[in-house]
Amino acid sequence: MIWLGIDTSNAPLSVAIVKDGQVLIEIVQNLKLTHSVSCMPTIEEALKKANLKPADIDGIAVSEGPGSYTGLRIGVTIAKTLAWTLKKPLVGVSSLKSLASNAIYSGTICAMFDARRGNVYAAAFQGDELTPVIPEQHVSLQELLEKLETFNEPIMFVGIDAQKFEEEIRAKLGDKAKFSPASLNLPRASKLIELAEKEPLPALDTIHHFVPKYHRISEAEANWIKEQKKGQ
Amino acid sequence: MENLILAIETSCDETAASVIKNGTEILSNVVASQIESQKRFGGVVPEIASRHHVEQITIVIEEALEKANIEPSDLNAVAVTEGPGLVGALLVGINAAKAFAFSHGLPIIGVHHIAGHIYASSLVEPMQFPLLALVVSGGHTELVYMKEHGSFEVIGETRDDAAGEAYDKVARVLNMPYPGGPHIDRLAHEAEKGVEFPRAWLEENSYDFSFSGLKSAVINYKHNMEQRGEEIVPEEVAKGFQDSVVEVLTTKTVKAAKELNVKQVIVAGGVSANRGLRESLSEALAKEGIPFVAPPLHLCTDNAAMIGACAAYMYEAGVRGDLSMNGLPGKELKSWARS
Numbered sequence: 046m047i048w049l050g051i052d053t054s055n056a057p058l059s060v061a062i063v064k065d066g067q068v069l070i071e072i073v074q075n076l077k078l079t080h081s082v083s084c085m086p087t088i089e090e091a092l093k094k095a096n097l098k099p100a101d102i103d104g105i106a107v108s109e110g111p112g113s114y115t116g117l118r119i120g121v122t123i124a125k126t127l128a129w130t131l132k133k134p135l136v137g138v139s140s141l142k143s144l145a146s147n148a149i150y151s152g153t154i155c156a157m158f159d160a161r162r163g164n165v166y167a168a169a170f171q172g173d174e175l176t177p178v179i180p181e182q183h184v185s186l187q188e189l190l191e192k193l194e195t196f197n198e199p200i201m202f203v204g205i206d207a208q209k210f211e212e213e214i215r216a217k218l219g220d221k222a223k224f225s226p227a228s229l230n231l232p233r234a235s236k237l238i239e240l241a242e243k244e245p246l247p248a249l250d251t252i253h254h255f256v257p258k259y260h261r262i263s264e265a266e267a268n269w270i271k272e273q274k275k276g277q
Numbered sequence: 278m279e280n281l282i283l284a285i286e287t288s289c290d291e292t293a294a295s296v297i298k299n300g301t302e303i304l305s306n307v308v309a310s311q312i313e314s315q316k317r318f319g320g321v322v323p324e325i326a327s328r329h330h331v332e333q334i335t336i337v338i339e340e341a342l343e344k345a346n347i348e349p350s351d352l353n354a355v356a357v358t359e360g361p362g363l364v365g366a367l368l369v370g371i372n373a374a375k376a377f378a379f380s381h382g383l384p385i386i387g388v389h390h391i392a393g394h395i396y397a398s399s400l401v402e403p404m405q406f407p408l409l410a411l412v413v414s415g416g417h418t419e420l421v422y423m424k425e426h427g428s429f430e431v432i433g434e435t436r437d438d439a440a441g442e443a444y445d446k447v448a449r450v451l452n453m454p455y456p457g458g459p460h461i462d463r464l465a466h467e468a469e470k471g472v473e474f475p476r477a478w479l480e481e482n483s484y485d486f487s488f489s490g491l492k493s494a495v496i497n498y499k500h501n502m503e504q505r506g507e508e509i510v511p512e513e514v515a516k517g518f519q520d521s522v523v524e525v526l527t528t529k530t531v532k533a534a535k536e537l538n539v540k541q542v543i544v545a546g547g548v549s550a551n552r553g554l555r556e557s558l559s560e561a562l563a564k565e566g567i568p569f570v571a572p573p574l575h576l577c578t579d580n581a582a583m584i585g586a587c588a589a590y591m592y593e594a595g596v597r598g599d600l601s602m603n604g605l606p607g608k609e610l611k612s613w614a615r616s
Contacts, residue, residue, distance in 0.1 A: 081368050085375045085600035099380045114324065115365050118331050122369050126376035129335040130349065253336045256328070265322040 046103045048241065049088065049127070050234030053080040053120035054112030054140035055158050057205070060087045061234035062095045068235045069095045075205065075231055080119040088123070102133055106241035108232065109137030110258035111166035111181060112158055117257035129252045136241035137255060141168040141181050143237045147229040150201040153178060155193060157186075159206040165189060166260060169200070183260045186210060190217040199223050205230045280353040280592050283377070284585030285338065287370030288362025288390050289416070290321045292333035295581035296345035296352075300589030303400060304345035306575070306582040309333045312456065319455045320445065327365035334373045341581070349381040356588030359387030359598070360608030361416070367604035375600050386588045387598040391417055391610050392429065394545035396587035397576040405541040405568065411530045413554070414546030415441035415456070418486050418526075419610075420533055426590050427613040432533060433484025440522055441548045443488035447495050447518050451511045462551050464515035471516030472498060476525050484529050491521050519553050527557045534567050541568045545583075550574045 050061040058080060061071035070091045074083070092099065107124035110117045121137075128135035145156040145168070154175070157167035160183055167189050169179035179192055193200050194217060202214060203225040214222045262270075278299050286293040290311040296304040311329045315321050342349070357374035360367055371387075378385040394417075395410040410421045418435035438446070441458060448457020451464070465471070474494045477487040495518055502509045534542050542562055548554065555571050562569040576583060596613045 079603055081372060081603045082601045085372070085379060089379060089600055114327070115368065118327055118365065118369055119372050122331055122334060122372040123376045125331075125335055126338075126373040127380055129339070130377050130380045253339075254332070256331050259328075263322065263324040263328070265318050265325060269317050 047097065047101055048104050048106055048238040049102045050106040050238040050241070051084065051088065051120050051124050052108035052140065052143065052232045052234050052237055053084055053116045054108040054110055054232065055116055056113070057231045058083055058087060059232050059234040060084070060091050061238060062091050062097065063235055063238045071233060071235045073231050073233055080116055084119055084123055099127070099131060102127070102131060104134050104136065104241070104246065106136045106138055106234070106237045108140040108143060108237055110140055111183065111260040112140050114257075114259060117259070121255065121257045125252055125255045132249060134246040134249065135252050135255055136244050136247065137258070138237045138240045139168070139181060139258070140232065141166065142170065142175055143240060144204050144232050145170045145175055146236045146240060147233060148201050148203040148225050149229070152199055152201060153196055154201045154203060155179070155207070156203050157189070157207050157210075158204065159209065163187070165206070169193065181260060186213060187217075190214060194218060201225060203229060278589060278593050280589055281347065281351055282354050282356050282585045282588050282592065283338070283341065283352050284356040284388070284581040284588055285370045285374045286358045286393070286579060286581040286584045287330045287334070287366050288358045288360070289366060289579055290315055290326045290329070291579040292330050292337050293579060293581035294338045294341035295585050296341055296347050297582060297585030297589060300586050301400060303582050304347065305341045306580055307337050307341045307344065308580055309337050316455055319449065321363070323363045323365055326363055327369060330366055330369035334369055338373065338377065349377070349383070352381070352383055354384045354386050354588065354592050356386040356388050356584050356591075358390050358393065358584055359602060360390065360605030362390055362604075362606060364604045364606040367606065371602055371604055375602060379600060385598045385600070385602065386591050386596060387602050388584045388587050388591065389608055389610050391419065391421070393583040393587045395421060395423070395543060396590070397545055397572045397580070397583035398543040398570045399586050400576060400582060401570055401572050407537065407539050408541040408543060409530065409534045409537060409539045410543040410545055411526060411549075411558070412546045413440045413526065413544070413548035415439060415445065415548075417546060418488070420484050420530065421610065422537055422539070427594055429610045429612050431610055433486065433529065435486040435488060437487050437489035438492060440486070440488060440526065441546075443492045443522065444548065446492050450496055450499055451514060458548060458551060461515045461519055462553055464512045465519040465553055468510070468512035468516035470513065471520045472513050474498070474517045474521045476521050478525065484533050486525065486529070488522065491518065523553050523557045526554060527561050530558060531561045531565060534562065535565060539567065541570060543570045545572065545577065547578045549577045
């Protein structure tokens with residue numbers, strides 16, 4: 046089985062092709078380039094180097110979120126269009142779980158993405174199966190750290206945004222906070238495929254309805270709902 | 278010209294796809310509108326628009342191909358609106374177009390949204406050059422001169438609000454729901470006489486437009502009436518406003534058409550669905566003996582058929598994009614080079 050993996054959920058970009066459990070090619074970049082400009086050319090390059098045609102792809106794994114709204118939409122739009130028109134199954138994988146699976150650690154792993162204004166998208170996982178112990182959520186960094194404090198054990202932080210918040214994290218958790226090395230801090234599409242392979246393949250008729258998991262409604266909608274409640 | 282093009286348009290709040298044969302024949306024209314959802318907010322919220330596009334995009338493309346009874350291998354190219362528009366919305370159409378084109382080894386063509394609106398007329402009757410196009414929509418008010426296919430010269434444009442924007446704002450003042458244009462048009466037709474509002478002619482030789490002063494005049498009129506404890510008559514306000522917009526648009530269009538000696542005048546864009554504007558242009562141009570084309574309403578609002586019509590000519594001229602295509606929210610209307 047030949048898998049194409051695509052992750053544009055946040056600033057980094059990753060594309061990989063895995064054939065029967067072997068990574069044929071993986072491209073990971075953290076160049077802050079626009080995903081709309083680089084994603085399709087990167088997919089083209091990966092397939093070309095692997096000497097494959099689009100029709101050779103048997104399944105597509107895409108990072109479904111959370112992350113940057115625009116980034117998610119670019120990856121998901123490309124993935125669902127490819128899957129629909131090539132008639133191949135599409136599997137969505139959590140961007141946080143994929144990132145957490147980078148960490149080589151047996152205890153609690155926390156993956157996070159900056160969601161601006163002091164907030165993060167974050168989750169914490171434990172064990173080989175990456176069982177969530179803090180479910181994926183949009184939360185203030187401080188609230189997240191308070192939850193992690195109650196764990197009373199070291200926490201492995203992974204991701205470039207965790208690195209960015211190292212000072213705040215250490216201020217709260219002190220020596221209990223551990224940080225993954227830079228080489229493990231970027232999302233990898235081969236990891237996405239690894240996780241996708243554990244899932245049953247969804248039916249083709251689910252592709253049309255595949256959308257990113259934003260984990261937040263838009264501001265306009267939140268305000269509208271507030272107005273409706275006031276009116277009641 | 279012989280070609281078959283799949284076109285995609287997601288620049289604002291309509292998710293649209295179409296299959297166009299030889300630049301003139303519509304094999305399918307599918308539009309999924311978000312108006313019901315966007316109504317809640319009294320206008321288009323970009324983030325909501327982008328989310329709806331992702332929900333609809335493959336469904337709409339599939340329907341366009343099925344209705345046209347076309348297989349991807351029958352196509353010559355995939356066309357998509359590259360800009361201008363809402364960047365997040367554009368990106369959904371562009372990336373779907375790229376992924377589809379790549380899957381089937383097809384070339385991709387990035388189309389200017391306004392060029393698309395103008396080419397909607399070629400789905401009705403052949404363009405006669407040189408021509409003048411009046412493009413009026415929620416985001417644009419422009420007079421475009423074309424001496425041949427692919428040649429665009431903007432000779433006048435709005436300096437502030439687009440005509441459609443002014444319609445929406447005035448509709449809000451009159452407590453009409455979004456989108457306001459059709460409501461104002463309807464109200465205006467119900468009034469005997471309109472309130473007298475100013476016309477913005479600008480400098481004598483300018484083909485530019487300005488509608489923000491008119492909008493303020495409507496708001497001031499309402500305030501003054503309220504302060505005097507008098508009720509406004511919405512029909513008369515609508516008529517007064519519409520008369521001002523239509524007179525300025527018509528006068529400048531006719532003046533430019535005569536001065537440039539054009540063989541055809543085209544009206545395009547969402548506001549060209551406005552009955553008052555159509556009647557006025559049609560009458561004034563008939564008086565001057567200048568042929569006038571107003572595409573049917575469903576080709577005036579945003580749609581992908583117009584993008585496909587424009588792309589057919591671009592395809593023939595050898596214009597091609599590539600997989601690094603990006604959304605260009607402020608894309609300029611430039612002539613395309615023949616290769």
